Amino acid sequence: MLTIAEKEQIEHEIRQVPVKKAACIEALKIVQGHRRWVSDEGIRDVADILEMSPEEVDSVATFYNLIFRQPVGRHIILLCDSISCYVMGLRALHQQLVQLLGIQYGQTTPDGRFTLLPNPCLGTCDHAPALMVDDDLYRDLSADDLEAILAKYT
Amino acid sequence: MERPLTQHITFPPLGLRQYEAVGGYQAVRKAVRHMEPKDVTALVKEANMRGRGGAGFSTGMKWSFVPMDVPGPKYLVANADEMEPGTFKDRWLLEGNPHQLIEGMIVSAYAIQATESFVFLRWAYKQAAVEIRKAIAEAYDAGYLGKNILGTDYSLEMHLHTGVGRYMCGEETALLNSLEGKRATPRAKPPFPQVSGLFGRPTIVNNVETLSYIPHIVNHGVAWFQSLSRTADGGTKIYGVSGRVNKPGAWELPMGVTMRELIEEHAGGMQNGYRFRGVLPGGASTDFLVEEHMDVQMDFTGVAAAGSRLGTGTMVVLDDRTCPVGFVHNLEHFFSQESCGFCTPCREGLPWTEKLLWAIEQGKGREEDLALLASHATLLGPGNTFCALAPGAMEPLQSALKYFKEDFEQHIKHKKCPYHD
Ligand SMILES: Cc1cc2nc3c(=O)[nH]c(=O)nc-3n(C[C@H](O)[C@H](O)[C@H](O)COP(=O)(O)O)c2cc1C
Ligand code: SF4
Ligand code: FES
Numbered sequence: 001m002l003t004i005a006e007k008e009q010i011e012h013e014i015r016q017v018p019v020k021k022a023a024c025i026e027a028l029k030i031v032q033g034h035r036r037w038v039s040d041e042g043i044r045d046v047a048d049i050l051e052m053s054p055e056e057v058d059s060v061a062t063f064y065n066l067i068f069r070q071p072v073g074r075h076i077i078l079l080c081d082s083i084s085c086y087v088m089g090l091r092a093l094h095q096q097l098v099q100l101l102g103i104q105y106g107q108t109t110p111d112g113r114f115t116l117l118p119n120p121c122l123g124t125c126d127h128a129p130a131l132m133v134d135d136d137l138y139r140d141l142s143a144d145d146l147e148a149i150l151a152k153y154t
Numbered sequence: 155m156e157r158p159l160t161q162h163i164t165f166p167p168l169g170l171r172q173y174e175a176v177g178g179y180q181a182v183r184k185a186v187r188h189m190e191p192k193d194v195t196a197l198v199k200e201a202n203m204r205g206r207g208g209a210g211f212s213t214g215m216k217w218s219f220v221p222m223d224v225p226g227p228k229y230l231v232a233n234a235d236e237m238e239p240g241t242f243k244d245r246w247l248l249e250g251n252p253h254q255l256i257e258g259m260i261v262s263a264y265a266i267q268a269t270e271s272f273v274f275l276r277w278a279y280k281q282a283a284v285e286i287r288k289a290i291a292e293a294y295d296a297g298y299l300g301k302n303i304l305g306t307d308y309s310l311e312m313h314l315h316t317g318v319g320r321y322m323c324g325e326e327t328a329l330l331n332s333l334e335g336k337r338a339t340p341r342a343k344p345p346f347p348q349v350s351g352l353f354g355r356p357t358i359v360n361n362v363e364t365l366s367y368i369p370h371i372v373n374h375g376v377a378w379f380q381s382l383s384r385t386a387d388g389g390t391k392i393y394g395v396s397g398r399v400n401k402p403g404a405w406e407l408p409m410g411v412t413m414r415e416l417i418e419e420h421a422g423g424m425q426n427g428y429r430f431r432g433v434l435p436g437g438a439s440t441d442f443l444v445e446e447h448m449d450v451q452m453d454f455t456g457v458a459a460a461g462s463r464l465g466t467g468t469m470v471v472l473d474d475r476t477c478p479v480g481f482v483h484n485l486e487h488f489f490s491q492e493s494c495g496f497c498t499p500c501r502e503g504l505p506w507t508e509k510l511l512w513a514i515e516q517g518k519g520r521e522e523d524l525a526l527l528a529s530h531a532t533l534l535g536p537g538n539t540f541c542a543l544a545p546g547a548m549e550p551l552q553s554a555l556k557y558f559k560e561d562f563e564q565h566i567k568h569k570k571c572p573y574h575d
Pocket of ligand 3 (some may be wrong): 084122125
């Protein structure tokens with residue numbers, strides 16, 4: 001069930017667009033904003049309010065890299081795996097992250113603290129390699145920096 | 155040397171009053187009060203402003219395809235998706251001078267008489283989102299946006315849309331589908347978005363750097379714009395260099411600077427212990443250029459004559475200690491993952507290409523793989539797929555097969571990557 005807050009926000013988005021369906025991505029973002037990810041139930045709820053089929057909503061949800069259809073951790077690590085970061089030391093960074101966290105790409109630490117995801121070019125290639133944790137961007141990284149960065153997130 | 159686009163970039167960026175104090179919003183005043191919409195378009199066309207999003211199409215020409223006499227809404231969209239690997243120029247403009255973009259959007263929207271406008275911003279640009287949102291609010295408060303701008307009968311709304319991550323959202327018709335809440339798959343053209351775009355209405359999509367330039371052209375005119383450049387493609391351009399150079403970065407320079415100036419002067423040359431082997435001159439979807447191209451002038455014509463594309467003008471350098479096969483594998487991994495899956499050659503061909511490259515890099519390649527890769531480069535090339543993603547993906551591959559052939563052969567012959575243990 002959508003909460004009252006979710007419902008109000010989605011209805012606000014619906015009023016911004018000429019057809020209900022056009023609010024689909026915004027609605028998914030709202031649900032994810034409240035629950036960190038979008039469950040099957042979330043898909044059905046969004047479908048109901050937008051008068052779409054759940055399959056149609058799911059086809060939108062699964063298209064985009066940053067709508068999460070599985071539970072994720074409290075913090076999302078987006079490691080840039082594109083070309084400038086590759087040239088500037090992505091491999092070492094990745095190895096160190098995997099070691100510190102004990103998880104692979106796409107997984108969440110058992111304590112629910114971090115989810116590790118690869119992400120295309122973060123647009124800061126002149127300061128490669130780079131990664132983001134939630135809203136925070138870290139640049140010019142070396143593997144030695146990672147432990148201190150992770151320690152900031154509980 | 156003049157640097158109109160970047161001279162007022164600061165972190166944090168100028169607020170509205172500060173931006174006005176350095177001449178900001180004069181172009182809006184001039185355009186909406188003293189110019190006909192068609193005169194703005196004519197000016198931009200005459201300046202030969204070519205789009206900075208990658209394809210280099212004439213901006214004024216594109217606007218002139220918008221039917222001006224049809225009733226109902228029209229739209230203008232700033233393409234701030236910037237997900238092309240190796241490209242980081244728009245981020246600078248978005249975070250460093252959001253009012254310049256907004257002013258450019260207002261003037262451009264006026265030219266096509268758009269009633270609504272959107273900034274389509276990628277998710278990862280969190281700081282840019284904060285700055286743009288603030289700047290839009292300030293522009294509304296000052297009467298540059300909303301109803302009856304500066305007391306004229308022109309009105310414009312502006313919205314910030316943050317994407318949910320997919321390279322395809324940068325392709326202009328896929329971007330429109332995404333703005334409509336759908337999957338970001340491209341649309342068949344014609345009809346072109348200028349005639350039937352967002353919600354079936356006339357729509358212009360322009361790159362952030364393109365739009366940020368418009369106020370300067372309106373303020374200073376055609377002759378000035380052309381005087382900034384060393385070639386027939388007018389203006390300055392934001393160039394960038396990343397990779398193993400001493401001073402990676404981005405600089406606004408006259409259109410037509412040479413690659414040598416960029417790499418040796420501005421980027422400070424190669425780092426100690428690294429030699430230059432090649433470069434993607436304009437992002438991940440452009441053909442490699444090599445040493446012999448160092449004196450190529452970096453404008454649309456010059457780079458094309460050398461066998462590549464200016465693209466986004468932000469280049470990635472390949473050094474002699476990075477494996478070219480691994481480098482191209484990284485690129486094809488990106489394209490394969492970001493393929494929207496809509497048409498078969500791209501959906502099937504890119505993962506195949508990626509796997510072949512991975513096998514070669516791992517020392518498991520076979521001699522016939524090189525011919526297979528070359529055939530993919532043709533089969534996924536221009537004209538065989540629905541949009542430009544797959545042909546773009548083939549540009550670095552085909553040129554790597556040309557310039558770094560011996561590296562591919564070494565991997566296959568010795569059954570290992572010569573660059574790592
Ligand atoms: C797969 C793909 C991704 C693209 N990504 C971007 C992008 O992130 N930003 C951009 O401005 N143009 C991008 N483009 C080019 C746009 O389709 C379009 O040509 C451009 O936004 C037009 O702006 P301009 O005329 O100002 O250059 C992309 C094209 C393709 C095929
Ligand atoms: S070329 Fe690739 S990205 Fe473009 S429509 Fe076909 S599948 Fe989609
Ligand atoms: S390639 Fe990593 S930020 Fe661009």
